[in-house]
Amino acid sequence: MSAPARTPRWASTAGSALLLVGAIIAPALACGLLSAATVAVNKLFGGAARPVIFFLLVGVVFARSWWRRRRQRRADSELRHWEGTAGWEPATRSWPWEQLVRFADTVQVLRAYAKRVDGFPVVTGELTFVDDGLGTTVDRRAGQAAFAVVTLPRPAPSMAVRVYRNPLRRREGDDEFRRRFRPVGTVSHRLDNPELQAAHVRGDIPPWTLIEDELFVFVPLDGPLRPRDLEEAVRKAIRVVRLLDVGADESAVEVGEDG
Numbered sequence: 001m002s003a004p005a006r007t008p009r010w011a012s013t014a015g016s017a018l019l020l021v022g023a024i025i026a027p028a029l030a031c032g033l034l035s036a037a038t039v040a041v042n043k044l045f046g047g048a049a050r051p052v053i054f055f056l057l058v059g060v061v062f063a064r065s066w067w068r069r070r071r072q073r074r075a076d077s078e079l080r081h082w083e084g085t086a087g088w089e090p091a092t093r094s095w096p097w098e099q100l101v102r103f104a105d106t107v108q109v110l111r112a113y114a115k116r117v118d119g120f121p122v123v124t125g126e127l128t129f130v131d132d133g134l135g136t137t138v139d140r141r142a143g144q145a146a147f148a149v150v151t152l153p154r155p156a157p158s159m160a161v162r163v164y165r166n167p168l169r170r171r172e173g174d175d176e177f178r179r180r181f182r183p184v185g186t187v188s189h190r191l192d193n194p195e196l197q198a199a200h201v202r203g204d205i206p207p208w209t210l211i212e213d214e215l216f217v218f219v220p221l222d223g224p225l226r227p228r229d230l231e232e233a234v235r236k237a238i239r240v241v242r243l244l245d246v247g248a249d250e251s252a253v254e255v256g257e258d259g
Contacts, residue, residue, distance in 0.1 A: 071224055082227035088113035091123050096149060096214045097134075106133030110144075113230070118238055121151040124230045126221075136162040136182070137207045138220050146229040148237035149216040156246040159185025160209040161200060176201050196243040208240045215241055 082088070091114035101107050112125030125147055132141040137160075162182040170179060177197035185191060199205045208217045217237045221229060 074224075076224070078226050082230075083113070086115075086227065088115045088124070090114075091125070093123065096211050096216055097137075097209065099211075100135070100209070101133060103131070103133070106131045109147075117234055120238060120241070122234055122237070123149045124234050126225045126230075127218075134218055136165065137209065138218050139163055139165055140220055144221045144225070145218040146221060146225065146233040147216060147218050148230075148233040149214055150234075150237045150241055152213045152215065152241065152246055155212040156210060156244075157185065157187045157190075158211045159183070159187050159191060161191070161207050163207045181207070190244050190246070193243060196240075199239070199243060205236050205240050205243070208237070210244070210246065215244075215246070 091112040093112070095109065097107070098104070107127060107129045110126045110128060112123055114121070114123045116122065126144060127147055128144045129138075130142045134145070138145060160183070162184060164180055164182060167180045168174075170176070177200055181197075181200050183191040190196070196205075200207075206217050206219050208215060215237060217233060217240065219229065219233045219236065
């Protein structure tokens, strides 16, 4: 997948400075809170303070672990029910992004399902990625994501929209779409569609890629995969197809290495 877009030197420096300040301040705040809590516990419990603090810390760790396991079990249960009732069938196939991924082992599909949605053959599922495996199709270098692949009735010009992870500072009069996103391709009448650009700015649709007759999107996950994540990825992918109005018999244009 494409490498992240180059950002101005000052933006990279500012971002690095903010990360450094955060790395210094966060531990300091944590230590300050811990010290304040220790003083308060000492006043309340006297000599028993250390055991109390120890059990409090153990309790916090246990509660966090319990909550994460509970969320995972609930998500797994919802997914099993969805697999048996929503009409999706397990799918195995080659993936249209494979030709854009620089190292195959940086992107791994964990599960995939196929179904016809709104007249389109669609495959959705979950994947994991590391080492910037998905490039600027997502806003992060590693994690998990729901994906959706929509097969079009016929090939269309290949094109894409990528995200700037460190966009330039907003100035009055700036084109917000161009500030935050990078269109790839030469089909200006589609990529310049105001509705498409507005949907990107609002966050209604994610970055996407269209290669010949397949359009795909990735939606990063911040928690366990749930059926709604898969359905949302499919909905957003089909929304992009509608906004692009693709399907006419047009000659394909290759998305280059920077796509």
